[in-house]
Each structure stands twice: as structure tokens, then as C-alpha cells.
Amino acid sequence: MAKPTYDFAIVGAGIAGSACAYYLARAGRTCLLIEADEVASGASGFSAGLITPPIGLRLQPPMRELMLAAFDLHQELPETLGNGSGSGYELRHGGSVLVATEEAAAPALRSLLDDPVPRRRGARWLDPEQVGEVCPWIDQPQAGGIYEPSAGNLDPDRLTHAFCAAAQRAGARLAIDSVVSLEESGPGFRLRGSRDEYRADQVLLAAGPWTGTLAGQLGFKDSVNPLKGQILRLRLPPPHSAVGFSCPDGSYLAPRPDGQVWIGTTEESVGFDRATTDAARDLILARARRLCARIDQGEVIAQTACLRPVSRDGIPLIGPVPGIRGAWICTGHGRTGMLLGPVSARELVNLILERETALAMAPFDPARLGAASAPSGLETGESQ
Ligand SMILES: Cc1cc2nc3c(=O)[nH]c(=O)nc-3n(C[C@H](O)[C@H](O)[C@H](O)COP(=O)(O)OP(=O)(O)OC[C@H]3O[C@@H](n4cnc5c(N)ncnc54)[C@H](O)[C@@H]3O)c2cc1C
Structure with a gap:
């Protein structure tokens, strides 16, 4: 039987x-979603979900x-995706x-409140003595802070699965396969996976940090790179609070509904290496300790x-691959x-x-990085 040609293959x-x-x-478009490993096996399954x-x-523009718009959309998504009916990702x-x-x-930091947008959401300045009252995780003296009552977090793995399940309910097909080559073929595209071949009229590359390799096969080189981040999941002694904290250096503590706290993070340019390291663990703990001395009693x-x-x-x-x-x-x-x-x-x-479109999308057009050169036709050889 002839293989179907999908309207879209999404990698x-x-x-x-x-x-x-x-x-x-x-x-109403026919879609094949191709995933090399498991749904949400990349950063989408392991991020902090803030x-x-x-x-x-x-x-800033x-x-x-x-x-x-992203923040507003998240407020509607639980209802759209059926949160609370099995796919609950707990925003x-x-x-x-x-x-x-x-x-x-x-x-x-305080001058960030000069912008009326955060103030309209209820953000307000905390003097030093108020910081620990509002966020009881913070037990060390601080110089002040901005309290953002609308800040939230969710389970990133479940949100991704909720989207994938909703896509499948709307007719999309999921294939577990690693796309190793991608080329224009007649009208449309031919994708070769390590298990099977696929045809689609259009192709959409959403392979996270691995997108660069696939886009490179279409001549769009050096578009995206991996930046590794690590997180520790802990249990801490009381007092607990739903209010988390973050610092301008990018470190944070996020309380989870199950009583765990997640603390992060690092920014490491080490290619596609995804191993956890003791050095990152020590750095994350040291940064958290400046605010929360109890961190050392945590498991x-x-x-x-x-x-x-x-x-x-x-x-x-x-946008379009140039x-x-x-x-x-x-x-x-x-x-x-x-x-x-x-x-x-x-x-x-x-x-x-x-x-x-609801938003001006020109600033995000990939063409700003330069036009694609002639497709290389090279195969990646990488599983993802
Ligand atoms: C430590 C850390 C904490 C973070 N915290 C937050 C946060 O609090 N809030 C926030 O908004 N963001 C956060 N992020 C960022 C966020 O997680 C990522 O930006 C987001 O998950 C990227 O999603 P993606 O779908 O683009 O890529 P990914 O999640 O990487 O998904 C890409 C998928 O493509 C698949 N794939 C790759 N190659 C192929 C192939 N050849 N064939 C088929 N499939 C392929 C992979 O297996 C993977 O499943 C965090 C990131 C890190 C690292």
C-alpha cells in the first residue's frame, strides 16, 4: 500500500x-509528529517549568x-488542553x-517597576525585612526584592504530553523514529528515519538544539546551539511556602505541589553532553545557600x-527556513x-x-541570520 503523504511532518x-x-x-491539516526518543525527552521534560x-x-523589544502574549496564553491553556481531566499539568x-x-x-532592580506592566499585575517592591516574610524559604538577609504574585510554575513534562495528546485527538499521528536525513523531493519533502521513510508536503523543524543539524541539511547552517542547564530536586524541612524566588544571576528556587523544591541552574556550553556533574551540583547549592541556609538540611x-x-x-x-x-x-x-x-x-x-498573526513576527524570521546556502545533503548520523 502506498505510504501516506502528510500535509506536515513535524520533527x-x-x-x-x-x-x-x-x-x-x-x-484540519494532516500531521506526522516524529520524535527520536520519547515525547518530552529533551528539555521540555526536565525544565523548571517556571x-x-x-x-x-x-x-524589551x-x-x-x-x-x-505567551504569559496570557498560559492562563487559558489549562482549559483548552483539559487540565484537571487526566492531563493536569498543575499551573x-x-x-x-x-x-x-x-x-x-x-x-x-527596583527601577524595573517603573514599567507599568509588572505593576498592573500586582508586582511590588519589598523592603529587606519583608523579603523573608513573603518568601519564607529566604532565611538570610537580603537587600530587597520584587514580589510577583502572578508568577507560576507547571509540570513541563505533563504540559508537553498534554499538547501531544491534544494533537493526536485532533488527528495528528506520532511516530517514534530519529530523522537522519531530510531533502526536498518533487513537490514536498522526503524524510528518512532510522526505522522508516516519510513524505510530507511541508516540513516543520522543532527538534530543539538538534534543529541546527536538520536545518543544515536544507542549507540553513549554524542556526541553533545547545546550552546545558542542571537542576537539583530536593526535600527541605519546614517552613514551606508556595512562593519561590529567583535572582538576577539566573538562580532560582521553585516549590512544587508535591512538596519538593527544584533549584537551578547552570549555563554550560559543552555541546550535546547531557551528563550531570558534581561541579554543577556544588554551584547550584552554593548559590541557593546565600538565600536559604536550610538548603544544607535538604535531601x-x-x-x-x-x-x-x-x-x-x-x-x-x-518562520520559514530561508x-x-x-x-x-x-x-x-x-x-x-x-x-x-x-x-x-x-x-x-x-x-x-x-x-x-496576533503579533508582529518579522523580528523572529530566521532569514535575519542569513539566507540558506546550497543544501548539503549530508546525513546527520546523530540519533537526536
Ligand atoms: C535546566 C533548564 C531549566 C529550564 N527552565 C525553564 C523554565 O523554568 N521556564 C521556561 O519557560 N523554560 C525553561 N527552560 C527552557 C525550556 O525547557 C526549553 O526552551 C524548551 O523545553 C525547548 O523546547 P523544544 O521543544 O524547542 O526542544 P526539546 O524539548 O529539546 O525537544 C526537541 C525534541 O526533538 C527530538 N529530536 C531531536 N532530534 C530529532 C530527530 N533527528 N528526529 C526526531 N526527533 C528529534 C528530541 O528527542 C526532543 O524530544 C529550561 C531549560 C533548562 C535546560
Whole structure:
């Protein structure tokens, strides 16, 4: 029997690919979602799942509108995806404090509240003595902080599975296979996996940090790179609180509904290595200890490592693969892919279907990194 030709082959079932499959399938397109390992086996299964309202740099163009729309979309998603009916990924708005650990840093941090957007969401300045009252995890003196009551977190693995399941309910098919080669063939594309071959009229690359290798086969080189991050999952003695904290250096503590706290993180440019290390564990604990001395009484339950997809200029890549008709890319969301993945997918699908987008998408057009060169036709040889 002849193999089906799908409208779309989507490579990668992380948050980006699963959400793209969902929006395309819901629009009536036939979709094959191809995942090398398991759904959410990349960063989408192991991130901290912080759904943090944007502030500071994240409110600067070109990210401002995307960030704001992403945060708003997350408030609707539990209902859209059927949270509480088996796929519950537990978006909780526990609130969080962005901490000034030193006095010298406090004025600059406080000035972030000059922007009315965080203030409208209820963000407010905390004087030093209020920091530990609002966030009881913090038992060491701090110079102040911004309390963000709408900050939340969710289970990233479950959110990704919820999108994938919703895509399948809308008609998408999931294939577990590693795409090793990709080429234009007649009208459309031929994808060769380690198990099977597939044909699709259009292809959408959402393979996280591995997207660069696949896009390179279409001549779009050096688009995205991996940035490793590690997290510790702990149990800590009381008092517990739903309010977490983060610091301008990128470290954070996120309380989970099951009583665990997740603390992070690192930024390591070490290629595709996903091993956990003692050095990262020590660094994460040392940073957390500056705020929460109780950290040393904690029991480390797990240490995880995963890879963020980071584009060459740090801005997400959402749009056509330059010069290749019918090839699309959705990646490069770096540290905020759980927050941004759904809205990027929604807007990319609007672009693909030539519908009006809710946001100006030109700043995210991959063409800004340069046009594609002649396709190499090389095979990756990598499983993912
Ligand atoms: C430590 C850490 C903490 C983080 N915390 C947060 C946070 O709190 N909030 C937030 O918003 N973001 C956070 N992030 C970022 C977020 O996790 C990522 O940006 C996001 O998960 C990327 O999703 P993705 O779908 O693009 O990629 P991935 O999740 O990597 O998914 C890509 C998928 O493609 C598959 N694949 C790869 N190659 C192939 C192939 N050849 N064929 C078939 N399939 C393939 C992979 O197996 C994988 O499943 C964090 C990241 C890290 C590392």
C-alpha cells in the first residue's frame, strides 16, 4: 500500500513540536509528529517549568509582545488542553520574589517597576525585612526584592504530553523514529528515519538544539546551539511556602505541589553532553545557600541536566527556513521555552496558514541570520 503523504511532518515532540502539531491538526491539516526518543525527552521534560511574568530585559523589544502574549496564553491553556481531566499539568500561581542579594543591586532592580506592566499585575517592591516574610524559604538577609504574585510554575513534562495528546485527538499521528536525513523531493519533502521513510508536503523543524543539524541539511547552517542547564530536586524541612524566588544571576528556587523544591541552574556550553556533574551540583547549592541556609538540611532526590536551544543571536527562530519553500522552523527559545513554546507555535501556524498573526513576527524570521546556502545533503548520523 502506498505510504501516506502528510500535509506536515513535524520533527521533535518537545513543547515546540507538540504545540505546532496541535495547532496544525486543529486547523484540519494532516500531521506526522516524529520524535527520536520519547515525547518530552529533551528539555521540555526536565525544565523548571517556571511561567514567570516578563519583567526587565524580557520586556524589551523584540521580546516584549511575545513574552506578554505567551504569559496570557498560559492562563487559558489549562482549559483548552483539559487540565484537571487526566492531563493536569498543575499551573500554580504561587508567586515569586526576584531578590536583590546586594545593596548595590537594589536600585536597578527596583527601577524595573517603573514599567507599568509588572505593576498592573500586582508586582511590588519589598523592603529587606519583608523579603523573608513573603518568601519564607529566604532565611538570610537580603537587600530587597520584587514580589510577583502572578508568577507560576507547571509540570513541563505533563504540559508537553498534554499538547501531544491534544494533537493526536485532533488527528495528528506520532511516530517514534530519529530523522537522519531530510531533502526536498518533487513537490514536498522526503524524510528518512532510522526505522522508516516519510513524505510530507511541508516540513516543520522543532527538534530543539538538534534543529541546527536538520536545518543544515536544507542549507540553513549554524542556526541553533545547545546550552546545558542542571537542576537539583530536593526535600527541605519546614517552613514551606508556595512562593519561590529567583535572582538576577539566573538562580532560582521553585516549590512544587508535591512538596519538593527544584533549584537551578547552570549555563554550560559543552555541546550535546547531557551528563550531570558534581561541579554543577556544588554551584547550584552554593548559590541557593546565600538565600536559604536550610538548603544544607535538604535531601537531594534527583539531579537533572538538559539542553536549551539557543539561536545564534539569542532570539527565537519562528518562520520559514530561508529560501526553502514549505520548510519551517520553531526553536531557539533558550531559557523560556516552556513559557514561549505555545504562543510561538500558535503564531507560526497562523503564518503558515496565511492567517493574520496576533503579533508582529518579522523580528523572529530566521532569514535575519542569513539566507540558506546550497543544501548539503549530508546525513546527520546523530540519533537526536
Ligand atoms: C535546566 C533548564 C531549566 C529550564 N527552565 C525553564 C523554565 O523554568 N521556564 C521556561 O519557560 N523554560 C525553561 N527552560 C527552557 C525550556 O525547557 C526549553 O526552551 C524548551 O523545553 C525547548 O523546547 P523544544 O521543544 O524547542 O526542544 P526539546 O524539548 O529539546 O525537544 C526537541 C525534541 O526533538 C527530538 N529530536 C531531536 N532530534 C530529532 C530527530 N533527528 N528526529 C526526531 N526527533 C528529534 C528530541 O528527542 C526532543 O524530544 C529550561 C531549560 C533548562 C535546560
